[in-house]
Amino acid sequence: MLKNKLGIKTPFELAQVEEKITKQKAFELFETGKLETFEVGTFNGLSQIHQFLFEDIYDFAGKIRTENIAKNNFRFASAMYLEEALKEIDQMPQSNFDEIVQKYIEMNIAHPFREGNGRSTRIWLDAIFKKEIGKVVDWSKIPKQDYLLAMERSPIKDLEIKVLLKNALTEKINDREVYMKGIDASYCYEGYNLYSIQDLQNNN
Numbered sequence: 444m445l446k447n448k449l450g451i452k453t454p455f456e457l458a459q460v461e462e463k464i465t466k467q468k469a470f471e472l473f474e475t476g477k478l479e480t481f482e483v484g485t486f487n488g489l490s491q492i493h494q495f496l497f498e499d500i501y502d503f504a505g506k507i508r509t510e511n512i513a514k515n516n517f518r519f520a521s522a523m524y525l526e527e528a529l530k531e532i533d534q535m536p537q538s539n540f541d542e543i544v545q546k547y548i549e550m551n552i553a554h555p556f557r558e559g560n561g562r563s564t565r566i567w568l569d570a571i572f573k574k575e576i577g578k579v580v581d582w583s584k585i586p587k588q589d590y591l592l593a594m595e596r597s598p599i600k601d602l603e604i605k606v607l608l609k610n611a612l613t614e615k616i617n618d619r620e621v622y623m624k625g626i627d628a629s630y631c632y633e634g635y636n637l638y639s640i641q642d643l644q645n646n647n
Contacts, residue, residue, distance in 0.1 A: 445558055447500050465496045465562060469626045472496070472566075473619055484537045484546065484571045486529040486555065493556055493563040501558065508557045517595060519554035528553050543571050544605050548597045565625035573616045582624035584611040 444454060451457045472478045472495055482488030494505025507529070511522050520528050532553060535546045547568045554560045569579040585607050593603035615621045 445501065448502065449500060461497075461500055461559075464499055465559070466623070466626050468496045468499070469562070469566065469623065470619075473622050478566070478570065481570070483574045484567075485533050486550075488570070489550065489555070489563055489567045492566050493559055496563060497559050503557050504559075505556075507555050510557060512554060512557070515595060520552055525553060525555060529555060537571050537575055540576060540609065541605070543568070543575060544601065544608060546571070548594075548601055548604065551594055552598055562626055566622075569622065569625060572612070577616065578612040578614055579616050579621060580608055580625070581611050581613045581615070581621050582627065583621075 444452065445457070447457060449457075449460060451460060472492070477495070478492070481491040490505045490507075497504035507522075507525055509522050512519050528549075532546060532549050535549065536542045537546050547564065550564055550567070551560070556563065565580075565582070572579050589607060590604075593607055597604045613621060
């Protein structure tokens with residue numbers, strides 16, 4: 444269990460509440476235009492996104508992790524070298540599709556936050572695509588399991604994730620539903636995807 448500001452003690456409840464809050468915050472990020480004020484393609488810009496999404500839940504929102512973490516036997520970048528790795532990622536080019544995807548893969552390997560990397564980094568990726576090539580990803584066109592497997596293999600073989608992303612690109616760069624699918628794709632536990640755009644509109 445991650446220590447949280449809400450005093451939640453069970454993983455199931457935390458997953459539910461976290462999903463609801465981060466979707467509301469992502470919705471707000473889009474609707475207010477605040478996302479357009481963040482840096483594009485830098486760790487600082489990613490940190491701004493993460494802080495906005497998670498500031499009501501975790502004290503570490505927007506902060507570089509100090510723990511070493513792993514998932515499915517894959518160890519993400521060592522916390523000891525994380526700051527240097529992020530500086531190198533900041534310097535990576537992002538002028539075309541292949542460069543942007545490579546930068547995305549490296550940021551995923553870095554996994555700079557203790558929790559919430561996927562949601563934040565997908566928004567960050569779409570912001571780069573939007574600025575540099577005038578397109579974004581329609582995440583509804585990418586099966587979740589295919590995406591997860593492709594990302595897991597991407598440090599060794601990036602062809603799979605490139606094909607998935609390229610086939611899902613759309614010119615609907617200002618479409619709210621397309622944007623929100625990047626949040627839908629990252630719910631913590633299979634089957635816990637509980638909050639739709641309609642739910643969020645009803646709460647505003």
